[in-house]
Amino acid sequence: METGHHTINDLFAQLGLGSDSDAIEDFLNSHQLAGEEKLTLATFWSDSQRKFLSDALNEDSDWCEVVDELDAMLRH
Numbered sequence: 001m002e003t004g005h006h007t008i009n010d011l012f013a014q015l016g017l018g019s020d021s022d023a024i025e026d027f028l029n030s031h032q033l034a035g036e037e038k039l040t041l042a043t044f045w046s047d048s049q050r051k052f053l054s055d056a057l058n059e060d061s062d063w064c065e066v067v068d069e070l071d072a073m074l075r076h
Contacts, residue, residue, distance in 0.1 A: 006062065006063055006065075008066055008069060008070065009021075009024065011063065011070060012024055012027070014063070016046075028074065031044050032075070033071070039071040040053050053067055
């Protein structure tokens with residue numbers, strides 16, 4: 001298992017998404033979570049992305065903190 005601190009850029013790369021600042025900003029501008037919608041149930045994830053995010057949270061992995069950061073970013 002990997003250890004260490006992951007950045008939001010690392011998470012986007014892990015999810016197979018553009019991971020530079022512009023790509024992340026574009027993603028956040030076009031995807032949002034509403035109210036109590038769970039990050040892992042959002043319709044814009046592929047099955048593999050959804051599984052990664054769910055596993056990261058359920059296993060309290062070293063990705064958990066940055067996944068929580070993504071959740072917060074998608075609510076603004």
